[in-house]
Amino acid sequence: MTYTIPQISPPPKVGANEAILVASGDLRLSANQVCWAAQQEMEEKVIAAFAREGITVRRGHAYDPVEKHGFISSQRMGMNVFKNIDPDAPLIVAEAVWQYSHHVLAGLRAHRGPILTVANWSGQWPGLVGMLNLNGSLTKAGVRYSTIWSENFDDAFFIDGIRQWIKTGQIVHPLTHVRRLNADALPAAERELGEALAAQLRHEKAILGVFDEGCMGMHNAIIDDELINPAGMYKERLSQSALVAAMRTVSDSEARAVYDWLLGKGMQFRLGTNPETDLTEDQVLDQCRMYIAAVRIADEFGCDAIGIQYQQGLKDMTPASDLAEGLLNNVERPPVHHAHTGAVLYEGRALPHFNEVDECAGVDALVTNRVWTAMGFDPATTLHDLRWGEQYGENYVWV
Template sequence: MKKTSKTILLVANGDLRQSANEGTWQAQAEMEAKLTGTLKSLGYKLVRAHPYKKDLKHGFIGSQKEGMEVFSRINPGTPVIVAEAVWQYSHHILAGLISHQAPILTIANWSGRWPGLVGMLNLNGSLTKAGVQYSTLWSEQFEDRFFLRGLEKWLKTGEVKHPSRHVKSLARASVPARARSIANRIATQLKTGKSIMGVFDEGCMGMYNAIIPDELLFQTGVFKERLSQSGLYYEMTRVTDQEANAVYRWLVKAGMKFHYGRDFETQLNKDMVLQQCKMYIAALRIADEFGCESIGIQY
């Protein structure tokens, strides 16, 4: 990174849902304040690339359209930090990051309450799949040695790398003979008999990283049946309460314990569980209808 560049742009990508963006904005604002202070202590100025939206009560990028508009106003030669404290839809900013020319750093919080780290990993996967160069860091309070050393490295060089000695090629791994035999038998069965994998709303939540290229999947003998979550919901309405309760009783008998609360906005209740039981039944019926040997949503 050029030493003359002391301004870093901050991008905060969010959810598509207004309720989620508004409800999690406080966590994002707190994270941004910490990052701003840290960058200032290192001699850099962190500037938001897009404003806080008073009418919506948050400062997230809330759509792909908005993301493209934001990046159209960004100098492609200015370094960018994508700070994520909560869940985000990667496709909102993927187009802008693909064409960005300066160093990109994705940063996430480490929180058991807010899925910023999960959102960042989703974005990282999308960037990797798209062939975009970027660096990544994470922290709980953004003041630990690991984070600060990595941030200083990125500010000076435009890049930070992490050790990967623990990653090994499967070709170099020792696979037990029995496991290899079973795997070969399954692979042969898939290639000769083929298999259908049911996928509900491929690309849901902007998860470009989770879309398996068909031409690669074909080589394994697996083919997609593209399904709709609206179709899944309709099938749920056809499942009876008696059927859902039968599944629930089976789970309880098997040892599953449910901890219910009275605040239905934030706590689990039995009606939610029964709806989930209906969803499982509906998914299996759809799988039977389309001949799917596996079925699910990509995440």
């Protein structure tokens, strides 16, 4: 019998003073197009900085004149790009934008050469968040890499860092500020409280309601069941299609009641008439429907916290989920009634929400809620991104 044996063509080797640059992007075409100018500007500065050190950096994939951007925009595209990259080449992953880590994770897992992730220190687009998301995914996957960031790519911190990477294949950052927790040094009352809350969590257990786990490509945001279950936390895997379906059962009067509650509390909405460029009243009412639907689904499945990721699927069906997410995280929020019994759900309590189905943020939000509640503090939490910071007067402000 004759078999068809596949033939693999090895990619060309890079030169001694060369490096390859790749850029993972969003899955959404519009985001990639809008953010491309900032990415291009950043890449030019990074390439120029390496050129001054005698290293020629060339892109591992071309600008697409049809798509009008130069990002890797899907997992399959990433696989196709990496099969043509020398696996031993020095590799730079440059990010000035939010990106989907799974676009490049397959290629980076198999890459043997030194990897450097780079982000621009800018508040324009969330490049830092994109890079840190990729870093977290690489760490979870056991991939060795180095990382660096800069505002203009000409400062001593950045230049010294890339020189170290060029010479040794890695950047070593100081870690003197990091230390192990010494449980014996904790105040007795707070240690007793923490141990009691942990014991309660393991005994009574908690459910994290996860709407479409992992569909934003955040490998780092998925905590394996074998790791999270021993702490007493379990997942209820939910579908965003069920959330949309539940929104359709919310009456106009129920949505209006939530909106009126917010107005009565003094919340202001800068409304317009163009749904493409303005926030409209209909969009606000749809977010109120989502808020009610999310609470009802959480109650149906006995969830102690829930996570919604808006970017894929929901973006084609509903307005952004920010208002609903923010309301869920507060004790003082519009009442939501059971659809049949009329009972107020989660009365007097926040329903912790973890943004973008980041289960790490979900664990943090749940634990924070219980600790702060037990200590008599307001347990309201906020979203999980810290995107950028800058000196503002006498203070350094994180955004």
